[in-house]
Amino acid sequence: MRKVTERDDYEVVVGIEVHAELATESKVFCGCKTDFGARPNSQTCPVCLGMPGALPVLNRRALEYTIRAGLALNCSIAVRTKFDRKNYFYPDLAKGYQVSQYDIPVAHDGYIDIEVDGQPKRIRVRRVHLEEETAKLVHAGDDIISANQSLLDFNRSGIGLIEIVSDADMRSADEARAYLTKLRSILVAIGVSDCKMEEGSMRCEANVSVRLRGSKEYGTLVELKNIASFRAVHRAIQYESARQIDLVRSGGRVTRETRHWDDARGETAFMRSKEQAADYRYFPEPDLMPLEISREWVDEIKSGLPELPDARAARYAREFGLPASDAALIAESRELASFFDGVCDALAKAGAEAVDRTDGPREAAKWLVGDVSAALNASGIELSQSKLAPELLAELIGLVASGKISGKIAKSVFEEVFASGKRPGDVVRERGLVQISDAGQLAAIVQRVIEANPGPVSDYFAGKEKAITFLVGQIMKETRGRANPQETNRILREELAKRA
Amino acid sequence: MSLSREETARLADLARLSLNDDELARIAHDLAEIIDYMEKLAGIDRADVEPLSHVLNTVNVYRDDRAEPSLSQEEALANAPDRQGEFFRVPRIIDTGEGSEA
């Protein structure tokens, strides 16, 4: 695989089309359930099987979710819209046409703000429209008899689907990945889709072209399909842009085509030419009435929008003084954000003595982006699947803040809490980890250490400040780390001063 | 005005209809009549008229998002010309360029 992806003389131009399945209870035009993983063809009816005479009726919530997505992506909402039939034949398409929207999408002209390497950038969202899912094709190749055949499950047929089309505003694989990450975090935050790429409830296609830097004209566009993860988006765009740049540099010409991303091989492969546009024969769907979306309804949906990731990150930074990067990282994940909110609530409730109103949340954020994320990565589970609860992390933070344990001990307590779900206080008690802060007790230990280490003591008097570190280390060794560091330091200096 | 054989064959492909030569020839002839109709309508067509897709003026016809009983698997598959267990079965798919995403 080529390593070079962006070269100084060429720039990459990327537009992204995302399909997200709506998290409605029933399908968009019939009452069948939308549960993932049900027995094949057990969630179908004459409508979603395209039986003769069956007719569609619009699920109001599917439209509401589309409007909600449009608003969250800063779009304008159409006052009057309609459905159109997109006609083509494919075995996964029950009616020989897909009910979709052609010239009047529900939402149009919005944007998403992203940040790459500290550089903010606005990516325009051209349109958001509502359409229906196709059936699921299973390519049966596991035995010789069925190798040449495909199987169809219509459970997916007719699930509500929103298509979100960006403008060709991205200039790197990093920007494309940031756009997708932000888009997903918004859709998940507003509850319209679970956006699980691994289950196929979110899919993306990237349109990639390259051009000489500074050129006003776009290069020939190549459509990339079969991108099944965020990582794949990044890799596919990197690979494809490098391929195009190499091609152009060596005097070749990029052709308008669709290419298939092969994740295992890490390369794109030719799928089909797009020199001739498909003839979809769009026309207004006569079986569905037009839609008039009232200002009142749009306002109502807007006022019901939850806090979006950007606003949340800004609030975290403002209210708690979180560093911008931590705030963004937490706000982008609905799971992390709600966990963080839970910790803050628990801290406030405990009134946690010595935990300052902003210190606590800052500590919580540090834990979340640090040890918690590391532990989750190491164990390969989601936060919601772990035994860690917001109250436990809050208690741990409280123990440190009140001086019961040191920060270093806290890390070891965390490991046990994460693994077992035990209360941090119990772990500290069981393992006798309570910090020694009592001045008398500490003074005795300090004296012992001073007497046992005459060499370093004289080094200290000779001006070697470093010797102090050694002596503190010896005290920690003696107390198995439980000595309060600040107190130890203070008493040690006092005792040494007496002997000066 | 009439249509070329090639154009008629392209339409047949678009409509997924296998047609024999005789059928193609007859349809090419009939297509010319549709074109005549269209040309006659040019006389009354006005750009300022809103196209009429529905004769009723109703808008916003919805249903609530409520799951309703589906067909049983056996009912769903009852008319299948070919099936394998719980699935409908079709022969291999060669990508045509206009299909759903592969």
Add this chain to the structure above:
Amino acid sequence: MSDNINARLCHMTLHELHDMLAQGQVSSREITSDVLARIDEVEASVGAYVTVDREGALSGADAADAAIARARRVGDAAEIGAVVGIPVVLKDNVCTRGMRTTCCSKMLEDFVPTYDAAVTARLRAAGAVIVGKANMDEFAMGSTTQTSIFHVTRNPWDPERVPGGSSGGCAAAVAAGEAVAAVGSDTGGSVRQPASFCGVVGLKPTYGRVSRYGVAAFASSLDTVGPVTQDVRDCAIMLNVMAGHDERDSTSAPNAVPDYTEYVERGVEGLKIGIPKEFFGPGMDEGVRTAVERAVHALEGAGAKIVDVSIPLVEHALGVYYLVATAEASSNMARLDGIRYGHRPEGRSGMDVADLMSASRGQGFGMEVKRRIMLGTFVLSAGNIDAFYGRALRSRRLLKEDVERALAQCDCLASPTAPTVAFRFDEEPDDPLAMYLQDIYTTLANLAGVPAISVPCGFADGLPVGLQIMGRMFDEGTLMQVARAVELTSGFDRARPEVGGCVK
């Protein structure tokens, strides 16, 4: 059955049979048995049916008889539903759960729906007895019932003549006494024209008045479902059962449903009946013209005011109709791909799925269906869509406005239903365009969405002539009033054809 009634049960009207059932003079089993016997007698020469469900019909009749007996026992005879125990036939594009529904196409030859159409469900719930399914032009595309893959249907008035179409089986069955009433579909005249040819009453309701759910679509924005009956009162009764809002059909109208039978005997005193002058131009049979003019004159005699009106754009109706109907049909036929149901061709080894679909459709559809799919595909294809489909939709609005303007000057419009009486099989014009001309009077109502009824108004050369009355949106009531007046004054007097050696 009482002795003073010498007519056979199978020739009685729905309302006559209902009265006898309610009074306990006859049972549904007797009526149904006589209809089945009539089918045995004449079906070989008429060919109205493609499926007869004897067992289902008889058990339906028994259930109706039990319900009637129950109601009578508790003194509730007045509450017995108007169609309880009445044998009806449904056009074979109306889905019937568990009963083959083929659209008279090879494509659906073996298709057994797992669901009822909305009208089927309404009729079942109202206690009607479903005798079977009626022959039709394949997917309702045609006006002679000859494109059916099963067999031709012969006009009961003359076996050498067509019954009209596409609901030819329905009209022939009702005319021949093989069903008391029928349910057809009308996209461009498919209920009214065969009703006219067979001397029975046929109604195309207002678009949205009767649910389309479960009736195989031909052209969604034009399709309507309507009754075929022996007289106007029966038509009103059937419409009472069939009409109403259906939440499974987004295009179904929420308007309240009046009792249409209340309009039947109101007379035409003071009603203004418009005569569109463009409808009486050249191309109409002289016999048809004479019968229609006589009927209009009789209406005037009955107190109606006859006014001249104009629908200047009517000459464009057919053009708009064929552009819209074929475009929508090409898309509606696309679900018939032989994957989830439908015809799967033989000798398909080595075919990929696209070839399989093309072969399934190529073999499964007859020529007329293929022709319309091709025309519609052409109309909608890239580069044509605005010049063809867009132009058709804009012209359609102008036409609808034309019709509304005419209807603003009167209560309804009267015209022939068809320019000719039923023609001979061998008279079928080679030119499909000439066949399409059969639809000139009827398509206008589908394009505008307004209701229209065909009622027998007399004879020409011994064959029935239908008068069409077109009304305002949702004003089927006025159509009942006027049609009944035609019935009373035309002298047609429920005449029945001589077929199978049995005359009324």
